[in-house]
Amino acid sequence: MVDTAALLTAYDTQMRMPPGAVPAGVRHEHDGPLLRIVGGYVGRLRAPRDVGVSGARLDRLIARQRDYFQARGEGVEWKLRAHDLPAELPERLVAAGFVAERPSTVLIGVAAEVAGDPVLPGGVELRQVTSEEDLRRVGDHQSLVWGIDGSWVSGDLISRVAADPGQITVLVAEAGERIVCTAWSLYHPGTDFVALLGGTTLPDWRRHGLYRAMLAARAREAVARGFRLLHVDASPDSAPILRRAGFxxxxxxxxxxxxxxR
Incomplete structure (x- = not known):
């Protein structure tokens, strides 16, 4: 029986603030309990489970972040978990003009239980990529699948590789010269965790086991590097696959x- 309360405690203790090398062109700033991540595609805010203020003090903390990024002409995101405190934080964010996206499911897997040899469809090869050319192809793949401008994905991956190539692994599955699936891992030094991100498959290549193959490959490398746990903020599409894989x-x-x- 898995102790999910212990997994949640580990997550709250280790995964609230990004450790390790800061991506090239990005800087971290602190404002009270918050970490402001500046210089990326959008601003990002990370916080402990309990930000420690409420009422008018919380309103001022939120307004400072909004006004800071407004002065830069940039958007900002505040990542909030369902068990975060104070309980009034979501309504205070909305009152300050923030808009909530659809929630993701936070899933944790034991790397040794997920690791394995990736099983790929015939004609598909899996490889790790690090060159700017390949990382731009990853962004193009994200654009194609999601119908967005994925150039920021390429920029983020390139900056992370430049900052410390040992803290990120980017994988592509290719059928000939066509990328059919992408995924990457961020290794969190000093923690038990590897974050699994970017798992995206072309619509006509879904249900061929590519996402599961990416999980097995990334978990295998996590084990080889000495990391115990895998973390995913999962969409409704990927959450069922992850649960079946033991997350x-x-x-x-x-x-x-x-x-x-505007």
Whole structure:
């Protein structure tokens, strides 16, 4: 029997603030309990489970973040988990002009239980990529699948590789010269965790086991590097696959976005 309460405690203790090398072009700033991540595609805010203020003091803390990024002409996201405190934080964010995205399911897996040899469809090869050319292809793949401008994905991956290539692994599954699935791992030094991100498959290649193959490959490398736990903020599409692979739901997460007025 898995102790999900212990997994949640480990998550809250180790996964609230990004450790390790800061991506190239990005800087971290602190404002009270908050970490402001500045210089990326959008601003990001990370916080402990309990920010420690409420009422008018909480309103001022939120307003400072919004006003800081408004002065830069940038948007900002505040990542909030379902069990975060104070309980009034979501309504205070909305009152300050933040808009909630659809929640994701936070799932934790034991790396040794997920690791394995990736099973790929015939004609598909899996490889790790590090070159700017390949990382731009990853962004193009994300754009194609999600119908968005994925150039920021390429920029983020390139900056992370430049900052410390040992803290990120980017994988592509290719059928010939066509990328059919992408995924990457962020290794959190000093913690038990590897964050699994970016798992995206072309619609006509879904249900061929590619996402599961990416999980097995990334978990295998996590074990080889000495990491015990895998973390995913999962969409409704990927959450069922992760549960079948042995991941455990511990909470949900929601990004609250503020966008500067045009």
């Amino acid at each position: 455990h739901e511990i909470t949900t997460s929601t990004h609250y976005h503020w966008t500067p007025p």
